[in-house]
Amino acid sequence: MWEAIARFFGPKPVEVVPYYVAGAVIFSVLVIILLINLPSRARKPLIATVTFLAGLFYATEFFLPIDEATQKNMLTDYLVPARKLGSLLAGMTLTLGILSLVRVHGRNIARLRAGWYNSVALLAAMVAMVVFGLMDKYSTHEGAKRVFNVLFEGMLINMDATMFSLIAFYIVSASYRAFRIRSVEATILMTAAFLVMLGQVPVGLALTAWIPRDSMFDWMRLEVVKEWLLTVLNAAALRAIAFGLGVGGLAISLRIWLSLERGAYFEREI
Amino acid sequence: MQHAFEKIWPVLIVEVLTAIIIVWRILSAQRGKELFIRRIPGLNAIDEAIGRATEMGRPVLMVPGIGGFGVVALQALSIFSYIARSTAKFGNRIIMPVADATVYTVAEEVIRDAYQAEGHPERFDPDSIRFLSDRQFAFASGVAGLIQREQIASSFMFGEFFAESLIFAETGNMVGAIQVAGTVQTTQIPFFIAACDYTIIGDEYYAASAYISRDPTMLGSLVGQDFGKLLITALFTVGMISATLAALDVPALSAAGKWFVELFQIR
Numbered sequence: 001m002w003e004a005i006a007r008f009f010g011p012k013p014v015e016v017v018p019y020y021v022a023g024a025v026i027f028s029v030l031v032i033i034l035l036i037n038l039p040s041r042a043r044k045p046l047i048a049t050v051t052f053l054a055g056l057f058y059a060t061e062f063f064l065p066i067d068e069a070t071q072k073n074m075l076t077d078y079l080v081p082a083r084k085l086g087s088l089l090a091g092m093t094l095t096l097g098i099l100s101l102v103r104v105h106g107r108n109i110a111r112l113r114a115g116w117y118n119s120v121a122l123l124a125a126m127v128a129m130v131v132f133g134l135m136d137k138y139s140t141h142e143g144a145k146r147v148f149n150v151l152f153e154g155m156l157i158n159m160d161a162t163m164f165s166l167i168a169f170y171i172v173s174a175s176y177r178a179f180r181i182r183s184v185e186a187t188i189l190m191t192a193a194f195l196v197m198l199g200q201v202p203v204g205l206a207l208t209a210w211i212p213r214d215s216m217f218d219w220m221r222l223e224v225v226k227e228w229l230l231t232v233l234n235a236a237a238l239r240a241i242a243f244g245l246g247v248g249g250l251a252i253s254l255r256i257w258l259s260l261e262r263g264a265y266f267e268r269e270i
Numbered sequence: 271m272q273h274a275f276e277k278i279w280p281v282l283i284v285e286v287l288t289a290i291i292i293v294w295r296i297l298s299a300q301r302g303k304e305l306f307i308r309r310i311p312g313l314n315a316i317d318e319a320i321g322r323a324t325e326m327g328r329p330v331l332m333v334p335g336i337g338g339f340g341v342v343a344l345q346a347l348s349i350f351s352y353i354a355r356s357t358a359k360f361g362n363r364i365i366m367p368v369a370d371a372t373v374y375t376v377a378e379e380v381i382r383d384a385y386q387a388e389g390h391p392e393r394f395d396p397d398s399i400r401f402l403s404d405r406q407f408a409f410a411s412g413v414a415g416l417i418q419r420e421q422i423a424s425s426f427m428f429g430e431f432f433a434e435s436l437i438f439a440e441t442g443n444m445v446g447a448i449q450v451a452g453t454v455q456t457t458q459i460p461f462f463i464a465a466c467d468y469t470i471i472g473d474e475y476y477a478a479s480a481y482i483s484r485d486p487t488m489l490g491s492l493v494g495q496d497f498g499k500l501l502i503t504a505l506f507t508v509g510m511i512s513a514t515l516a517a518l519d520v521p522a523l524s525a526a527g528k529w530f531v532e533l534f535q536i537r
Contacts, residue, residue, distance in 0.1 A: 063282055089372065090338075098401070100400055163407035164407055166437060243502060245473055247502065248495055249476065251292045251498070252476055254293060
């Protein structure tokens with residue numbers, strides 16, 4: 001049976017793809033109509049069952065022993081089709097996202113709100129990127145490829161880098177506020193940060209370089225202090241936070257997987 | 271492909287045991303057992319921040335991070351649902367920029383539900399939930415622009431944040447917004463602590479919805495979580511003692527200590 005399912009979802013010859021696509025569309029429409037018309041009483045157990053089965057698949061795949069040679073178990077091969085389902089859903093929701101963008105900015109332009117020309121620039125940039133991106137991939141037109149290169153490599157990548165480099169300035173202003181010595185905690189924070197920063201640079205290291213290594217005062221060398229702060233105090237705090245988050249994540253996953261939420265996210269009626 | 275480590279049984283037993291404890295506490299809370307949660311200042315500040323936005327007549331910003339649809343995003347939406355109920359009550363304008371299309375569609379429904387639950391569906395503006403971009407820094411520049419243009423009064427950042435966290439927090443600080451943030455990314459917590467008024471740290475993030483809603487299921491889950499942490503702490507303590515015994519030269523005790531250490535040791 002597994003082979004038949006794998007064959008059904010596997011790659012198909014190009015000539016039969018349209019039939020499969022048409023079949024998938026009809027099937028999806030029927031499922032949507034069925035879901036819409038299901039009474040709320042039946043919809044809840046259906047959603048709970050699908051959620052439980054989907055979660056069970058991933059949990060079982062994770063815990064089933066694997067074959068050492070292939071690094072797989074009997075369910076591993078089905079991870080890819082499962083992820084494809086997720087990608088399909090993401091693709092459909094992306095359309096809704098783009099519609100939202102067009103709706104908000106289209107209204108800005110139509111009503112000539114303040115800064116409407118920015119909305120024109122945004123929509124024009126989006127259309128240009130889609131058109132030239134597709135031409136770059138599917139056409140042999142050299143001019144289109146050059147335009148896409150300017151848009152992507154020349155503009156988008158550089159604008160990304162500009163935003164990223166802004167973080168350096170923000171770090172300075174945020175740390176200035178955080179490290180102002182106003183309380184005992186801020187003083188400890190400032191002292192620890194000062195020692196770590198000093199331990200990272202040659203000038204700082206030179207300050208304690210005169211203390212002989214392997215002596216009883218070795219622990220006073222700045223690189224040792226810095227390493228201790230980072231790998232003992234800091235790492236312990238981070239691990240404690242990570243463990244708390246892990247157990248918290250497990251709890252919320254269980255609530256969703258076993259449908260114990262009782263409408264916490266979507267009110268009483270699903 | 272990520273699988274359980276080669277020593278599957280100890281991991282499986284600890285995980286199943288933690289899961290059983292959590293489910294047991296949830297079920298006992300649903301049966302009406304009274305549970306206590308300590309005060310979390312960052313979550314108490316949510317009402318203060320909404321109140322400030324109401325007084326100033328300026329919008330409230332909610333950012334669910336740039337992560338995909340999963341438990342972290344769902345938890346963020348649960349907190350935003352509570353905030354949206356308050357804004358629906360007081361008539362504040364909200365802005366919720368979203369980076370993931372799947373989160374966008376669910377967020378729209380969750381916020382619409384919150385307005386309906388408060389009895390003000392007419393106050394819900396679909397344009398307040400906006401998909402900006404799924405590129406990290408395009409989204410960051412979009413949110414920073416919104417903060418500056420709209421001069422937001424309060425900013426709530428809950429979800430998965432990466433390098434863009436400081437861009438949001440510092441821009442919010444520039445316009446004088448009161449900011450409450452919480453993330454599961456431990457690398458971004460220091461940035462939020464430095465730039466925001468209140469930061470929710472670690473598992474407080476997952477405690478937020480229970481703390482706010484006081485829903486028995488969530489409260490039970492939270493207490494179950496703490497029992498889980500106690501179990502892990504007990505394992506740590508036994509592990510430390512075992513490692514010490516393994517290092518000592520006492521025949522029977524060393525062997526027992528070594529056995530326990532090897533049980534959980536990962537190569």
